[in-house]
Amino acid sequence: MVAETTVYFIMAISSLISVVATYLAIVEKDLVKAVIYSAIQSAMYALLYYLLMAPDTALVYLPVAVGLIPGVLLVLIGKTERWEKDAKSS
């Protein structure tokens, strides 16, 4: 009884942290910080995959979305621009 509630509680905490990280990633204007927030969200999703008994998917998701894709995006930001300008009316 207590084990089941603990597992569901950790699932709920990790999905709430992922909502916060998604919102901060979309609203942030500094693109480096946005990439870091999206990496935090992917780490929370990998924990969710492990708790939902899908170890193959967690093993794919962890190197791809926490290591390789933020690396590629950071290299692209270094070669182009870093700040997003304000939303002015066009």
Next chain:
Amino acid sequence: MMVEFLNNYFLMIVLASLLANFVISLYGIFFKPHYIKKVIALMIFSDTMNTFAIYIGYRTWIGGKNPRPPELTLHPSSEALHEFTLRAVDPLPQALVLTAIVIGLAVTLFLVFLGYTLYMHYRTLDLREIKRLRG
């Protein structure tokens, strides 16, 4: 009674947070003008749909024991197989989600190269500027 209410409520929190991620990333694709922000929002969107597919394959706890991942660890006798099919999680959504993750990754890699070509051509990655400068 109280324990059952808490279990169901925590599972519903997982579903509601997936729904909130879906809505926020869809807003980010349409209303944010920078190209790299759109790529990040697209990645979050496709990952949320994959998580929803894996959530469908889950199973409840029977008799106080947790459901198992779909692998056989003992020698395949008849009662070991019966226990396995009674407790293991659905393996079919996991295989389909694996393919979907790889295809999303390939699209993201190609979009990164395309963004670099856009920058070299227009000197900016702000899509409103590109729409004004086009041609």
Next chain:
Amino acid sequence: MQRAVEVVVIISLVLVIALLLLLASEYLLPSESIRLLASFYLYATYNPSLPYYTVNSPQAVTAILWDYRGLDTLFETAVFYLAIIAGLALARRLYEESLREGVDLSKSGLSLIVKTVARLTSPMIIAVGASIALHGHLTPGGGFQGGATIAVAPMILIVVFSTLFLIKRGVTSDRMLFIVSLGLIGIGLTAISVFLIGLVVGRFAHVFQNMPKLNSPIGMPATIGNILISGTLWFFNLFEMFAVATGFIIAFVILMLIKGRWEVK
């Protein structure tokens, strides 16, 4: 301050929507039994009493990926390869891969401590990735997982040393393209291997076949000696690992070498 208020508003919205969803909870909660197709797959993956339906591999997800639904995985590998080729074609004349003269490689990169740790951990990362890939039919893992793990090691080496360090050691994009193509040819040949053996011997065989079926009694062996290899699954994992790892290396090396906004005037 305003950010904190917005975050609190979003979390409370999620909690209230969860309370509302609880009222419809009959259809949204996980159930106690699974679908008939899933229970068939679970019953038939490693079952010596069903000799024409089994795959002889205790891992159900790898058996579905490479045997029961093998055509999907074949085309997914082709899509990944096409994305790498498209990226290569977009960046065709924008980089050069030769060494500049007068570049002292011992003075570039990060400090000595980081370089020593990177030298120690990169072979370990490659070994763990190969173990994940080659044991894909016994434990969670498989070709794509192992390939993605192996591709983390060159990324660390590029960041800690420099890209020219890798190129001087022989990891150029032409050689990696050669290995990717070899991996894909390997996957294609393994897929039709039983069919070719059937043509040579003179019996009927299917194209994407692993174990002997009802109307084609030849197939790949399930064990070699005492070790379980589950027929074509081991070879698929090996070639997929090579193809995925070198595909990622090509994407990194080209992305690091194309000229950024500081070098083009």
